[in-house]
Amino acid sequence: MKNTFTITIPGEPVSQGRPRFARQGNYVKAYDPKKSRQGKEAVRFFVADKVEREHWLHLEGPLHMRVQFGIKLPTSQERKRTPVPRKWRTKKPDLDNLVKLVKDACSGIIYLDDNQIVKLSAEKIQCAQGEKPFTKIQFTEMDELVDF
Secondary structure, eight states: OOOEEEEEEESOOOOOOOOEEEEETTEEEEEOOHHHHHHHHHHHHHHHHHHHHTTOOOBOSSEEEEEEEEEOOOHHHHTOSSOOOOEEOOSSSOHHHHHHHHHHHHBTTTBSOGGGEEEEEEEEEEOOTTOOOEEEEEEEEOOSOOOO
């Protein structure tokens, strides 16, 4: 049977920012921007809490990562009287940067290394009117490789 880990994290999804650089003596140090660092900490907190409560062990072998990012509706549309349904989000943030932050945050908690992710399904949507922003994450252990 395939192991599957699923979690929904409340709050606005955060994308991985470009690294920042600082000089320390004769060396240059790279670090995450504050917003990215806080976003990773939030994802780690929720994931680690669920892992601890449900006594999860690291997922092993090849993994399929599915992730859905629900980004809040702009305030101007939130005020409209007619209901606004979910729709595809074609504006910033970039999907690949959102995924990168989640992969980095989950590494070492759910799986040992993000090299284990061999299949990735991701989508970025705009939340419906009244819906709270979220990040849904699912990791599933993969079976044998199947050609398509």
